[in-house]
Every structure is written in C-alpha cells, then in structure tokens.
Amino acid sequence: MKVLVIGSGGREHALVWKLAESPRVDKIFCAPGNAGIAQIAECVPIAVEAVEQLADFVQREGVDLTVVGPEAALLSGVVDEFEKRGLRIFGPRREAALIEGSKSFAKDLMMELGVPTAKYQTFTQMEPALQYIREQGAPIVVKADGLAAGKGVIVAQTVTEAEDAVRSIMEAKEFGEAGSQVVIEEFLAGEEATVLAFVDGQTVRLMVPSQDHKQVFDGDKGPNTGGMGTYAPVSKVSAKLLKEVETTIIRPVVDGLAAKGTPYKGVLYAGLMLTAQGPKVIEFNARFGDPETQVVLPLLENDLVEVAEAVIEGRLGEVELSWKNGAAVCVILAAQGYPGSYRKGDVITGLDHLPEQVAVFHAGTAAKDGQLVTNGGRVLGVTGFGHDLKAAKEAAYRGVEAIHFEGMHYRTDISDKAFRS
Known part of the structure; x- marks a missing residue:
C-alpha cells in the first residue's frame, strides 16, 4: 500500500x-x-x-x-x-481539532464536562486582562488563544511579567491572530506529563505516558519552546493514575464531543500537571506530540497502519496496544538563537558515526550542495533506547556527543526528574 x-x-x-x-x-x-x-x-x-x-x-x-x-x-x-x-x-x-486550535474552546468544554483543569478567564480586550492579573497576583499563566507553535504560553512569576506577556500577545501581536484573545489561568504546581490516546470516536486506547521539557535551559529555566526533549515511560504515572486520566479526562471529552455531533477520531494529546489534588489538564492537542512521538512510537509493538485503520473504521475496540519493555529518551539539538530568531545553513556532521541503540529524527534539516545543513529552530531529535531509563539516557547523550553543528545547544538534564524521589 x-x-x-x-x-x-x-x-x-x-x-x-x-x-x-x-x-x-x-x-x-x-x-x-x-x-x-x-x-x-x-x-x-x-x-x-x-x-x-x-x-x-x-x-x-x-x-x-x-x-x-x-x-x-x-x-x-x-x-x-x-x-x-x-x-x-x-x-x-476541523471542528473537533478546535480543542487545540482555540484554548478558550478547550477550557469552556472542560468546564462544561467537569474535566479537572486550572481556573481561568478569557479576554478579548487588553485592559480587563491586565486588571484581572493585578487582582489575581502571581505566579499566573498567560496563553495566546490560537496556535503559536508551542510558544504562546508564558508562565509569569511576577505581575509585571504577566502584564508584559499580555501586551506582547495582544498589542504587539507577537503570535499574530493567535493573540486576538488571551486565556489567563491560575498557576498549577506539580510535575508535567503527557498522555496520548488513540480515539475512534468512541473507543479510547491510551499510549505509554511521556514527559516533555518545554523550557529551553536546564532546570526548566528560560522561555518556553516547542519542546527540548522527552522520555517514556514516566514512573510517576502509575497504572492507577493512568486509569484516572482515562476516566476523568480523556473519556469525558471523547463522549462530550460525540454528543455534540463532532466525534473525535485520531490522536488526542492531554498535557497534564500532576498536582496534589490529582491530574489536571494544562492543554489538549489534536495530534501526536513533538517530541513525545519520538519516544512513544518506538516503544509501540503494534503495526501503526493497523491501528490507524482501526481508528478510521471505528473498530479500535478490536485492538489491544502492546508495548516493549524498556525506555526511550529524546534530546533535541537546537540551532543558535532558538527559541528566538535562529541561524540556518550550518553544516551538520557525525550522523554517519552514531552509536548503537540510537535513532536520530530530523526536525529542521535540509540538503545543500551535497551536505546536510540546519533549516529550523529544533534541528534534530536524538533518541536513545535502553532496558531502563538510565540506559536510554546514556544512549541518547552518547548520540548527542557524536553530532556537531555550529551553535548547537541542548539540555543536559532530559529525564533527570524521573530519578528524583
């Protein structure tokens, strides 16, 4: 085929x-x-x-x-x-994909269905948004309503930082039309996790949980990016917790959209905060995550064609997902300047000398004059595999050491949270 x-x-x-x-x-x-x-x-x-x-x-x-x-x-x-x-x-x-395309749509849907998420308000005018921030205080989260390539979320530690975020989104139009509305949310404390699910409109099949690292620098410092690395599985997401995510988050949304006449088929991505009160939704995406896919799919034993066809044909209930033992860690190699304006055209070397247990997924690359060059902010995803997370991390960073391009930068602490009690 x-x-x-x-x-x-x-x-x-x-x-x-x-x-x-x-x-x-x-x-x-x-x-x-x-x-x-x-x-x-x-x-x-x-x-x-x-x-x-x-x-x-x-x-x-x-x-x-x-x-x-x-x-x-x-x-x-x-x-x-x-x-x-x-x-x-x-x-x-498209109508079902609005769960990602409009954060206000997603938040209103969650509120209607009783899905656990942060308290929020949506604003179309800047002054009321600024007033709300002053009333609520900080830390507080400011989000552009529309698509912003994973960068339209600012976790503000001070009121001034939050006000600046609103101005950059609504006045300076940093994210274009995505910023015609802003959603302002309470700050949730805890650890993040991603749960992806195959959905055929009715049946839900959860994938192995993963954890993304959004901030550009080690220790979750610096501005948000599209993702600087990820690992799977996440030991803090137990089988019991995964069942809770399915019951209180994924299932109500799938049933709710079906009841509205907009059945959801494909991959539903739940970005979660594991709070003291249980898992709460930070965001929904309407597709495979990036870079979560680079660690989740390698652990899937099923034929992806078979799963995709079952989703399309509404017979996902006939499919049981099977997962490999072991773990995967993906480290993103980024271009100089990312997540701001970044360089392009730097020659990439070392991909023909990769160690075992490593796969490299190209994100922003191009061929030029017979050479491989950088052509995006996130350039490569280096994924290491191992019998456990420690071995997978070691493999990933061995792969990173083999690769070079001018201005290359990356986080050195991908998966470290998993080793903390």
Whole structure:
C-alpha cells in the first residue's frame, strides 16, 4: 500500500520511520518532509495547509492512507476535505481539532464536562486582562488563544511579567491572530506529563505516558519552546493514575464531543500537571506530540497502519496496544538563537558515526550542495533506547556527543526528574 504523511518535523520523521516497519507498506510519501525523511520516503513539495493540493496528490498517486502530523493541517480542514472525497485519512475533523486550535474552546468544554483543569478567564480586550492579573497576583499563566507553535504560553512569576506577556500577545501581536484573545489561568504546581490516546470516536486506547521539557535551559529555566526533549515511560504515572486520566479526562471529552455531533477520531494529546489534588489538564492537542512521538512510537509493538485503520473504521475496540519493555529518551539539538530568531545553513556532521541503540529524527534539516545543513529552530531529535531509563539516557547523550553543528545547544538534564524521589 501507499501512505502519505503530512508534515516536515521530527514527529513526522518518527511517523514515517514507524510506518516503514509495516510489512503492508510499499511506498511512503511525505509532504513536504525534510532531508532526513527523504532518506526513507519520497518528499513532495506541498505545504501542510494546501488542503486541495494534498487531496489531488493522493487521488492522482492512488495513496491508500494519509496520516496527519501538524495541527495547522487539521485546522485547515484537511480531514474534512479528504473525507468529502472518500479518501482514508487519520486525524480529527476541523471542528473537533478546535480543542487545540482555540484554548478558550478547550477550557469552556472542560468546564462544561467537569474535566479537572486550572481556573481561568478569557479576554478579548487588553485592559480587563491586565486588571484581572493585578487582582489575581502571581505566579499566573498567560496563553495566546490560537496556535503559536508551542510558544504562546508564558508562565509569569511576577505581575509585571504577566502584564508584559499580555501586551506582547495582544498589542504587539507577537503570535499574530493567535493573540486576538488571551486565556489567563491560575498557576498549577506539580510535575508535567503527557498522555496520548488513540480515539475512534468512541473507543479510547491510551499510549505509554511521556514527559516533555518545554523550557529551553536546564532546570526548566528560560522561555518556553516547542519542546527540548522527552522520555517514556514516566514512573510517576502509575497504572492507577493512568486509569484516572482515562476516566476523568480523556473519556469525558471523547463522549462530550460525540454528543455534540463532532466525534473525535485520531490522536488526542492531554498535557497534564500532576498536582496534589490529582491530574489536571494544562492543554489538549489534536495530534501526536513533538517530541513525545519520538519516544512513544518506538516503544509501540503494534503495526501503526493497523491501528490507524482501526481508528478510521471505528473498530479500535478490536485492538489491544502492546508495548516493549524498556525506555526511550529524546534530546533535541537546537540551532543558535532558538527559541528566538535562529541561524540556518550550518553544516551538520557525525550522523554517519552514531552509536548503537540510537535513532536520530530530523526536525529542521535540509540538503545543500551535497551536505546536510540546519533549516529550523529544533534541528534534530536524538533518541536513545535502553532496558531502563538510565540506559536510554546514556544512549541518547552518547548520540548527542557524536553530532556537531555550529551553535548547537541542548539540555543536559532530559529525564533527570524521573530519578528524583
């Protein structure tokens, strides 16, 4: 069969890598892909939001299955267009994907369904938002309502910092139209965890939990990024806690959306804070996480094609997920300047001398004059595997040591929280 993956980052490289394992797959396309993906799939120069072009391509090439990576494609209505044409595609329709596309929509839905989350207010005007911050005090969390590539969330430690965040979002339009509304939330204390779930509109199958590291520097310092590394599984998320997440968070949302006539199909991502009162939702995403996918999918024993088809056909209840023993750790190698403006075009070396138990997923790379060069803020995800988390971490950082490009920076403490009592 022929498969198309939509997207160009590390998540998409991991999806292509996993799909290529399936004995049923003969050919993989990726739109638009990157230099690493091009080594195992045919990259086609179609933008993720060019919905009609993507559907035309699939019809022309006879593609049997399309898997959507990024949220921008989902919120452009790619699934709606494909389904209208009778094409098989994995991911939620636009209306269901609003759970990521609008933070106010997600918060209102959670409030309606009784899903545990932080207290919040939504504002369309700057002055009332500033007044609310002064009344509430700090620490406090300021979020751009729309899509901001994982960077539209500011955890402000002071009132002044929160006020500055509101001004940069609503007045300076740092995140464009994503900042036409802001959601201001209470600060939640605890440790973060991500739980991804396959959903077919009714049935839910949870994946192994992972933990992302959002801040750019060690010790969770500095501004938020799209993610600087992750690991799985998370020992603090016990089987009992995972069941609680399914019962109190994932299941109510899936049932609630179905009751509204917008059934959710695809991957539902729950970003959680493990508080003293139990797990609470920080955010929902409407797709595989990045970089969580780079540690979760390698641990999945099932054929991803089989799971995707079961989701599309509404028969996920027939599928039981099976997970490998062991662990995975992914370290993101970032370009100089990231998460601000960053350099491009630096030559990358060392990928042909990687140690065992390491896979490298390309995020922002390109081929130029026969060399591999940087072409994004997050350049590579170096994933190490091991029989336990310690071995996986050691493998990942051995992989990091083998790679070089000018200005390369990364966190040295990915997974360290797991070793603290």
